[in-house]
Amino acid sequence: MLYTNTLYEISTNINTGVEYEIALFYQLVSANEQQQILTAINKRADKNKILGIIKQTNITPIVVALSKRGLKLSDATFETQNDKVGPSDVVMLVSDGKKKFKIGISVKYANTCTLNVTGRRFITDAQIAELKKQLPIYTKKYIDEMTATYGNVGNWFRLRRPSETTDAFIDLIRDAVIDNWSNVGDKPTLLSAMFHSDSPIEFWVVTYMSSGYKLSTEPQTIEVRRANDVKVAKYQTSYVAFYLDNKKVGQMQVKFNNGFIEKCKKKTPDIVYEGVKMAYGQPFSSWNFSVEE
DNA sequence: GTTCCGATGGGGACTATGCC
DNA sequence: GGCATAGTCCCCATCGGAAC
Structure with a gap:
């Protein structure tokens, strides 16, 4: 129709x-x-x-x-x-x-992310302020690391290069998330949104790939009433994983939205390096949540 | 030795809201 | 109104091990 x-x-x-x-x-x-x-x-x-x-x-x-x-x-x-x-x-x-x-x-x-969620659902304003204070220092370290590894800014800016500095900063955020998890209020609502348990109608997932697609008729979810039993822990380099009864039920990649350093849209760039105008990245605004397959 | 392919984590763009 | 930040949609380049 x-x-x-x-x-x-x-x-x-x-x-x-x-x-x-x-x-x-x-x-x-x-x-x-x-x-x-x-x-x-x-x-x-x-x-x-x-x-x-x-x-x-x-x-x-x-x-x-x-x-x-x-x-x-x-x-x-x-x-x-x-x-x-x-x-x-x-x-x-x-x-x-x-x-x-x-x-x-x-x-x-070709992606498994089911929701982008803001870090403010997981950490406090005070934690964010503290982390933001450190961002300029880490940004300088990031530029130094990239330059030492790849040379001129043109060789690495926005080219998806992994970085130890990114890992280290993400780790600070993950520590904050884990520290604060017991204080997060209304976990049923939060988990319900993350697992789409709040969908008004049943839904399936069709994931296209380079050829064809994969159909999932039972998207993974959890019993929302048990949200307060969910535990969190670091997983791999940049994820926080969610566990229920010691079973991993989902994972969230803590990440910058548009890169550690952004293309500069601002009139006054935060940084100008080798003539390239840059702005500090946004590490809290768009974390990737995926359910466990 | 080369190609393939899934896991990993890096990225784009737009809209909403806040602030001067 | 115009600029900035925050939030919400989303995708895919890179890499290393498996497959050939």
């Missing part, structure tokens, strides 16, 4: 990953609607990419998964950016022969 703005959304939305949502949606609707959607797709600069994804999208696994539960697909809606349906980007209308109901699909491409 097309909402009044669906075709407009399809021809104009440029969010990253929307191509996959459009392609899957196309495959889930009637031939008549497919024609209209095709016209909308043709207005896009990336239309060829989307047509390619449509070709590689076979919905048989979805239909089979529905049929295993005695369900038939009857329609679908395009829900990109619609928080009212939870994490779903496309919603299937399905029928069990008597009644119809909705099952959503969250569409992803």
Whole structure:
């Protein structure tokens, strides 16, 4: 079913990953609607990419998964950016022969992150202030390390080079998270958001890869009423993992949003190094949360 | 020895809100 | 209004070990 703005959304939305949502949606609707959607797709600069994804999208696994539960697909809606349906980007209308109901699909491409969460949910303003105080020092260390390892700034700026300085700073943040975990209030609400237990409708996850996609009909979740039993610990270099009954149930990558040092959009750069204007990074604003597969 | 591929952690862009 | 920071969507380059 097309909402009044669906075709407009399809021809104009440029969010990253929307191509996959459009392609899957196309495959889930009637031939008549497919024609209209095709016209909308043709207005896009990336239309060829989307047509390619449509070709590689076979919905048989979805239909089979529905049929295993005695369900038939009857329609679908395009829900990109619609928080009212939870994490779903496309919603299937399905029928069990008597009644119809909705099952959503969250569409992803080659990544497992289910939510970006701000660090303020985990650490206090005082902890953040303390860490921020140290950021300029670590930024200088970062520049020194990168320069010593890779040479001119042009060789390393924004080129995804791992760094010991990043690891060290992230570690300070992880220490803060772990120190503060017992003080975090309303864990049920927090965990519920992280695991999408608060989704108003059931949802599946379709993760596209270089070829085809993987369908998960039972996204991992936890019993939210047990949120206060969840424990945290460091995991690998940059993660904080969440454990329930000693079983790892999820992990959160503590990370800078757009890099340790940002491209400078500010009028007055925090740093100018070898002529490149830079701003301090944002280490608290966009941590990656993934559920354990 | 080279290619493949999954894990890891580094990144982009946009919107909302705050502040002068 | 204009600039800055914070928050929320999201993706993928790199690397090292497995597969060939």
